[in-house]
Amino acid sequence: MPKFKYITYAEAINEALDLSLKKDPNLLCYGLGVSDPKEVFNTTKNLQKKYSSERVFDIPCSENALTGVGIGCAIKKCRVVMTHQRLDFSLLSLDQIINNASKFYYMFNKKIRVPITIRMIVGRGWGQGPTHSQSLQSIFSHIPGLKVVMPSNANDAKKLLISSIFDDNPVIYIEHRWLHEQKGRVEKGFTKKKISNANILKRGKDLTIVASSHMTTEAIIAGKILQKNNIAAEIIDLRSIKPLDFKKIEKSISKTKRLIILDSGFSFGSIANEIISSVHIRSYKLLKHQPIKISMPDCPVPTGFSLTKNFYPDYKRIIFECEKMFSKKISYEKNKNQLHDVPNKEYLGPF
Amino acid sequence: MVIIIGLSLKMKISAKIVSQIYYQILRIREIESRISKEYTEWKMRCPVHLSIGQESVAAPLSVLFKNKKYEVLSGHRAHAHYLGKGGNLFKLISEIMGKSTGCSGGRGGSMHLIDKDVGFLLSTAIVANSIPVAAGVALSKKIKKEKGLALVFFGDGAIEEGVFYETINFSIIKNLPIIFICENNKYSVYSNLDVRQPKNRKIHKMVEKIGIKSVFSNGLNAIEIYQKFLYAKNYVERKNKPIFLEINTYRYLEHCGPFDDDNLKYRPKKEIDFWKKNDPLTFLEKKYDKILNKKKINNYKNKISNEINLSFNKAKRSKYPKSSIKDKEIYA
Ligand SMILES: Cc1ncc(C[n+]2csc(CCOP(=O)(O)OP(=O)(O)O)c2C)c(N)n1
Ligand SMILES: [Mg+2]
Numbered sequence: 001m002p003k004f005k006y007i008t009y010a011e012a013i014n015e016a017l018d019l020s021l022k023k024d025p026n027l028l029c030y031g032l033g034v035s036d037p038k039e040v041f042n043t044t045k046n047l048q049k050k051y052s053s054e055r056v057f058d059i060p061c062s063e064n065a066l067t068g069v070g071i072g073c074a075i076k077k078c079r080v081v082m083t084h085q086r087l088d089f090s091l092l093s094l095d096q097i098i099n100n101a102s103k104f105y106y107m108f109n110k111k112i113r114v115p116i117t118i119r120m121i122v123g124r125g126w127g128q129g130p131t132h133s134q135s136l137q138s139i140f141s142h143i144p145g146l147k148v149v150m151p152s153n154a155n156d157a158k159k160l161l162i163s164s165i166f167d168d169n170p171v172i173y174i175e176h177r178w179l180h181e182q183k184g185r186v187e188k189g190f191t192k193k194k195i196s197n198a199n200i201l202k203r204g205k206d207l208t209i210v211a212s213s214h215m216t217t218e219a220i221i222a223g224k225i226l227q228k229n230n231i232a233a234e235i236i237d238l239r240s241i242k243p244l245d246f247k248k249i250e251k252s253i254s255k256t257k258r259l260i261i262l263d264s265g266f267s268f269g270s271i272a273n274e275i276i277s278s279v280h281i282r283s284y285k286l287l288k289h290q291p292i293k294i295s296m297p298d299c300p301v302p303t304g305f306s307l308t309k310n311f312y313p314d315y316k317r318i319i320f321e322c323e324k325m326f327s328k329k330i331s332y333e334k335n336k337n338q339l340h341d342v343p344n345k346e347y348l349g350p351f
Numbered sequence: 352m353v354i355i356i357g358l359s360l361k362m363k364i365s366a367k368i369v370s371q372i373y374y375q376i377l378r379i380r381e382i383e384s385r386i387s388k389e390y391t392e393w394k395m396r397c398p399v400h401l402s403i404g405q406e407s408v409a410a411p412l413s414v415l416f417k418n419k420k421y422e423v424l425s426g427h428r429a430h431a432h433y434l435g436k437g438g439n440l441f442k443l444i445s446e447i448m449g450k451s452t453g454c455s456g457g458r459g460g461s462m463h464l465i466d467k468d469v470g471f472l473l474s475t476a477i478v479a480n481s482i483p484v485a486a487g488v489a490l491s492k493k494i495k496k497e498k499g500l501a502l503v504f505f506g507d508g509a510i511e512e513g514v515f516y517e518t519i520n521f522s523i524i525k526n527l528p529i530i531f532i533c534e535n536n537k538y539s540v541y542s543n544l545d546v547r548q549p550k551n552r553k554i555h556k557m558v559e560k561i562g563i564k565s566v567f568s569n570g571l572n573a574i575e576i577y578q579k580f581l582y583a584k585n586y587v588e589r590k591n592k593p594i595f596l597e598i599n600t601y602r603y604l605e606h607c608g609p610f611d612d613d614n615l616k617y618r619p620k621k622e623i624d625f626w627k628k629n630d631p632l633t634f635l636e637k638k639y640d641k642i643l644n645k646k647k648i649n650n651y652k653n654k655i656s657n658e659i660n661l662s663f664n665k666a667k668r669s670k671y672p673k674s675s676i677k678d679k680e681i682y683a
């Protein structure tokens with residue numbers, strides 16, 4: 001029997017939830033839309049049917065209270081995985097996340113653990129606009145006591161979710177709406193992935209590209225173009241934002257001496273900044289070329305079609321930066337006819 | 352001087368008001384329907400939450416709260432409130448199309464509307480988060496001794512957020528001039544009230560117990576809605592106290608987007624049929640057949656159709672905005 005199957009990121013999340021609910025009879029899974037006809041982009045498909053409405057349920061529009069409720073369950077060893085259809089909706093519960101969940105273990109001298117996982121989905125495209133598309137991993141990573149993960153592919157999505165659920169700390173699990181339909185090779189069964197290990201997606205000696213979540217997709221496209229132009233990029237997928245695998249990054253740039261960081265968050269105070277400062281502080285002579293940061297501009301994300309056109313940095317930005325870095329022209333075929341505000345041609349309409 | 356504010360539904364209603372209310376419901380219906388129809392040309396590339404079926408909640412704005420001293424705030428489903436308040440149609444359509452001529456310059460989209468010229472202050476996309484802002488507007492009116500009041504529209508889902516209770520509480524202790532309007536369409540996205548709130552709860556009764564004057568209107572009768580708004584307005588202006596209004600209503604189309612989604616079967620067919628059978632337009636046409644004769648209705652339809660064609664065509668011809676991320680765009 002093969003040990004792998006080929007499924008989407010959303011299906012992988014669904015499988016992780018399914019296996020976890022099966023494993024731990026006290027695990028709860030809730031959030032707005034968890035049991036509605038769309039089942040959170042199919043990520044919670046059939047779970048209520050399988051595990052009852054006691055354990056898998058839709059909630060009132062009460063994100064703040066239900067986060068606190070989740071913390072209450074968690075401290076009683078009743079694990080919780082809560083879902084927000086947009087990261088932006090979780091902002092109503094910042095008090096519970098930051099003042100309670102992240103603090104309890106330390107503040108009560110290790111007498112309480114808070115095994116809650118909070119799934120947050122970053123929206124993009126089709127006019128999601130300023131309050132439905134924020135990628136705020138740096139805010140959560142800033143808080144001691146929280147772990148933050150951002151899987152970029154189906155296999156990681158599954159394994160990191162299982163690990164998050166069975167971690168004894170609050171974990172912010174950040175998905176990207178444009179990854180849900182991406183297919184990948186996923187290991188079968190109840191498998192975990194340690195939260196803290198970055199993943200080397202492609203080996204290379206000339207340049208290190210650090211990415212996470214959906215930005216990894218752009219990095220892979222750029223990596224292929226660069227390869228054809230005789231630049232071997234090493235691509236590191238962070239997987240876990242907090243803790244952050246500085247070691248792997250340092251090891252890579254001690255070989256490549258060049259660093260480009262892709263960040264889906266706003267520029268100021270970003271994770272990219274954190275990596276760059278750490279690289280400089282720990283071994284400031286490593287780099288031969290100044291580090292390059294490619295992030296979202298420090299501006300709210302607009303709604304309109306024309307306004308978002310060049311708003312999100314993509315693989316072309318990476319190529320552009322590499323042309324400067326390597327002082328050479330890099331040729332590639334420009335992808336025509338692709339609308340910038342959808343992940344694929346089939347994608348039409350509001351979600 | 353003692354002023355007694357009665358709430359008598361037998362109050363005589365003039366032909367003019369019936370016509371005005373009918374006209375506004377029809378207008379919002381036609382505009383929303385055109386948006387729904389043209390959406391599938393995929394040129395309006397942002398989420399739209401249409402108010403088809405819920406127009407009568409917004410219609411009284413055009414009669415009672417036209418003046419700029421009445422300031423309106425709303426949420427994600429805001430087209431009707433914007434239009435009822437007299438918001439510019441061309442700028443609304445432009446905004447949905449992401450054009451530079453949009454009311455928010457294409458930056459906000461369908462969920463972030465504004466027309467300060469007519470007192471439509473803003474709408475926002477996060478459930479319940481414009482409710483306290485509206486109370487702030489009301490407080491500022493008190494401090495500045497301005498006339499008028501604030502009105503804020505939100506759904507039955509919004510009252511599940513803590514900020515709703517916090518705001519009602521505060522508005523009571525500060526005697527704020529504000530009307531809270533809960534548009535109860537029984538659903539939050541696909542979720543029935545039954546999975547979100549106690550069965551058989553009467554929202555207005557529950558809210559009344561917090562200590563605010565609370566009124567319910569049957570949403571099937573647009574004239575009753577008008578009368579309840581009139582009562583609320585008099586109450587706030589004369590008593591200098593806030594008031595809460597619950598109106599039950601029904602959305603005909605999907606939560607977000609241009610289609611109906613009855614195929615998903617999350618709403619009983621009987622329920623959908625009941626509301627459509629009691630559509631506010633047919634209700635008024637039947638009840639006030641002398642006032643709303645065929646000729647009049649046709650005149651209205653022509654007038655509205657002209658307005659829509661003009662605005663849509665102009666919006667289509669308008670330019671897309673250029674992006675700027677300069678500090679001066681982001682900081683005042
Ligand atoms: C804080 C928050 N949670 C969830 C959402 C997603 N959402 C958008 S509209 C909506 C339904 C709200 O229902 P209701 O208030 O009854 O308004 P209706 O859509 O019925 O007009 C939800 C859950 C959101 N925008 N903000
Ligand atoms: Mg509702």
